Amino acid sequence: MTTEHVEALVIGAGQAGIAASEHLGKAGIPHLVLERARIAERWRSERWDSLVTNGPVWHDRFPGMEFPQTPPDGFAPKEEVAQYLSAYASIIKAPIRTGVNVLQVSREPGRGGFLVRTTAGDWHADHVIAATGPFQKPVIPPLAPEREGLTQLHSASYRNPAALPPGAVLVIGAGSSGVQIAEDLVAAGRRVFLSVGPHDRPPRRYRGRDFVWWLGVLGKWDAAAPHAGTEHVTIAVSGANGGHTIDFRRLAASGITLLGQAESLSGNIMQFKRDLAANIARGDANYLALLDEADAHAAAFGLDLPEDPEARSFGPEPDCVTNPILSLDLVREGIHTILWATGYVQDFAWIHLDILDERGRPKHQRGASPERGLYFLGLPWQSRRGSSFLWGVWHDARHIVDLIAIQRSYRAYRPSAGQ
Incomplete structure (x- = not known):
C-alpha cells in the first residue's frame, strides 16, 4: 500500500478540527482532516437527548457564522x-474524510515529518494537529464493583430517563452534566439522589447579563492558567430550559436528595463523606465573589445595569444538608442505577512519541508539543480559560496555524544566487 503525502494532517472533525481547517485554508496550506465517524460525532451520539449548550449562542460560536435557529441569547x-x-465545514470547504480511524502517529526516520497509520491507509505529514478535544475517555472511579441488579453507566452513555431501568437513580458528580441529568430525571418522575463534590457555581445571569458576559468584561476568559488547586474543579451551570443558576437548595426542594462525595460501596451500602455542607458553602462563596466583582466593575465603569438584590438571597438549608446522609442502602432505597457524571481523561496512546507528562497529559506550549510539527488543539486551558469553547478553540487554531506558516516560510527559503 502506498503512503500518501499531505502537508498538514488534522485528526478529528469536531469544533477544533474544523477551526484548524479554516485557518489552514486561509493560509493556503494543503491539508486533510480525518474523522473516525461523522463530523461532530460526540455532539451527535455521545451526549444525552436534552443537552443544550452551556453558553448563549451569541457568545459560544465561531466568529464567521451565527446559529440559524436559536436566538442569540438562547442555548442551542x-x-x-x-x-x-x-x-x-461545508462553507469553508474543509477537506474532511469521515469514517477513518487513526491508529498510530510516529516519526518517519530519515524523512522528517510523521507517519500516520489509519484504517484507510497511511499518510506522511509534515505537520499533525491532534484535534480530538478534551472529552475522550469516560472516567468511572473504581468505587462500586459490578453486581446483579445494579446498572452503572457514565454520563456519556446516558440518553434519557426512559432508557434507564425502573427505580431510583444515584447520580455521582454535580458539575454541569450531573446536575442537568439529575434535573432531567426528576422532571420525569424519578426519585434522584445526587452526590455533590467541590465545585464553582457562577450565576447564570446577574444584573441583566449572562455570566459569560461578566467573565468577559472582568477578563476571566483570558486568564492564562487556573489558580493553583482549581485545575479540575467542576463548574455547575446550566443552559437547560432557557438557562438558570444552579442552586442546590432549589434542587433539594424539587425532590432531589443531596449527598456528599461518594466514598465506597460494600454490599448494598454506599458510604459518603461528611463534606456536603462544606462543598455547597464553597460554591456559594464562589458565586458571591463573582457578584461582588460584577458590582465593583459596574460601579467603576458607571454601567447602567439594574440592581439584583434577589440574587444574594438563599433559601433555607434542606434537611439533607443539615443532617447529611453518610450511609445509603441502595436496595432499601430502590436504587437500580448509578450514573457517573465524573468527567473524562484524555487518551493519546495512539501518538507513539514522548509527548505526555508524568500525569499522562500532553506537554505543550499553547498547543505546540516538544515534537516539532506536532500540535494539540481543543485542550482545556490550552492558552486561556476559554480554550475549550467554540470561540476559544477558533483563536487557538489561528495561533497554531501561524506557527505552521512560520515553519513553512523557513522551509521555502532559498539563498540568493551567489550566496
Missing part, C-alpha cells in the same frame, strides 16, 4: 450544534 440543542459544525 445538541442537534443544532452538530448541524452548525457540519454547515460551517
